[in-house]
Amino acid sequence: MRKTHMISRRYLPSMPSLLALEAVDRTGSASAAAAELNLTQGAISRQLQAFEAQIGVALIQRENHRLRLTPAAQDYCREIRRALQALSQASLTLRANPEGGALNLAILPAFGMHWLAPRLADFAARHPEVTVNLSTRLRPFDFANSHFDAAIHYGRQDWPGAAYLPLLQEDLIAVASPALLKAPLQRADDIISYPLLQLESRTGDWGRWLAHHGQPHQRPAAMLFDQFATMTQAAIHGLGAALIPRFLIEPDLASGRLVPAFGPAIQSLGSYYLVWPKDRPERSPLTSFRSWLGGQIAV
Template sequence: MRLPSLTHLRCFESAARHQSFTAAGEELGLTQSAVSKKVKELEADLGFDLFQRSGRGVVLTPAGQGLAADLELDLAGLRATLQKAAAAGAGRSALRIAVLPAFANLWLIPRLPDFFARHPEVELSFSTRLEPFDFARENFDLSVHYGLDNWPGTHMAPLFGEEMVPVCAPGFYAAHRLELAGNLAQAPLLHLDSRAGSWAEWFDRAGLAGAPRQDGRYFDQHSMVIAAAAAGLGAAIVPYDMVAREIAAGDLLRIPGPELVSRKRYYLVRPHGPVPEAVQKLERWLKKQLRSRPD
């Protein structure tokens, strides 16, 4: 069949994502009626409805849902292809990397100035992925994954494990006299939603009597928990590698006690096959960063 125009596809993808022609128009710099017209033209080309129109609202049809899901990946792949072409035209290489938000924000991005200073010929772009995916389908060069060594069809290089440690701001440490770990039982605690049992496990490992307080503040991202700890809102139990620089700088203090060690690790993942030179450069740089990890 004849391929629809890219403009029609972009209008549909935006409208599908927003479930609104008006919001799609605002994103694309078009009027609501222009988006609606282009979607109708796309439907005419395809021969089936993509949206059900109900009053002033629109809802994707089952066929529209399937097309929207596939098209989101296709357009992302097309953007990556164009980025690589633009980089090649400037005599550089471009890598597309799937990352976990906490790893990117707290560990990787603060170190990237060193990478770019050493390798100005390599461009990097990042997208969030929380679960394993098909490299051939999603057109990534690398991924940073947290879990077990069980991603089929890939090469997984371990970066580091996860040692959870309790930390807090210096003022909070002094105010609650946390040089005595037992005082944590009365101190406000910060919690990560996905690891709500971490403090209970730490109390048990530390041999502290009683259960930790459950009335503290809860967050759904490590970055927010760490920011809250640095602001003095409570004590947090977080991955050591995500706060090593803050501990070294004295912005956070480590509370005495054991580490919680997980079976899971952070991995650098790539598909099997030839390894492009730009990927090799990034892998070598990452290994150097790991060798210089603060104790």
């Protein structure tokens, strides 16, 4: 059984005191805080006085009948704000799924749309007690300062403090619209005579692709995109040749909207992983989701 520790109540302020202090810090005055909280200015002042008496630290500087937070209290308010946001998020999660747990998952948009989303109906059928909440994050973040239970990560096993479940090795294929590329290229470096497209987070991909095909030490210029979805559409509409993970464009290759430019797909430097914080007790929704994902990989 997991041990829990009782929260000390000695320095745990009341919610009205926390709200009063946070509102004064954010609005800049007791009168504005009182109006926002539907209280009198005197009530705000009393809440702050009670807070100071409880914690034993001066929080307010009183100047000419005006209240101003001390520098230490301003720092404290930043922590209060994060805690209040966490409480609000927890309440929304409970309201959204009062019968079971919720899994807050950060996803990469292309992987989430093309690989994960088509499979989620199966997870929902197997685990109706779990609500999966999805939000897009393009880069690693600090789990300690977020409400996420886990994330989809592309790259290497370099997310600080995270545990990993490998999901998919990525293969890149050079493609273009048939309107732009009338026939497959005879040589890999012929691609340089065409406009090129690439992700702004992967500016070395074309150089790696050329080196793989025997043309090293090249770094051709290319139009930049922040997501595969927009880059794929640009390639379909003839804006240029693009290196795109094959699993994202299987329907476009099958329909002929995109055609291979030269050679087979090459292995990318990175892979896709499910990551979650190692130092946080694992909740049952994450355990169920991780186990289900393991089954999807084995299929």
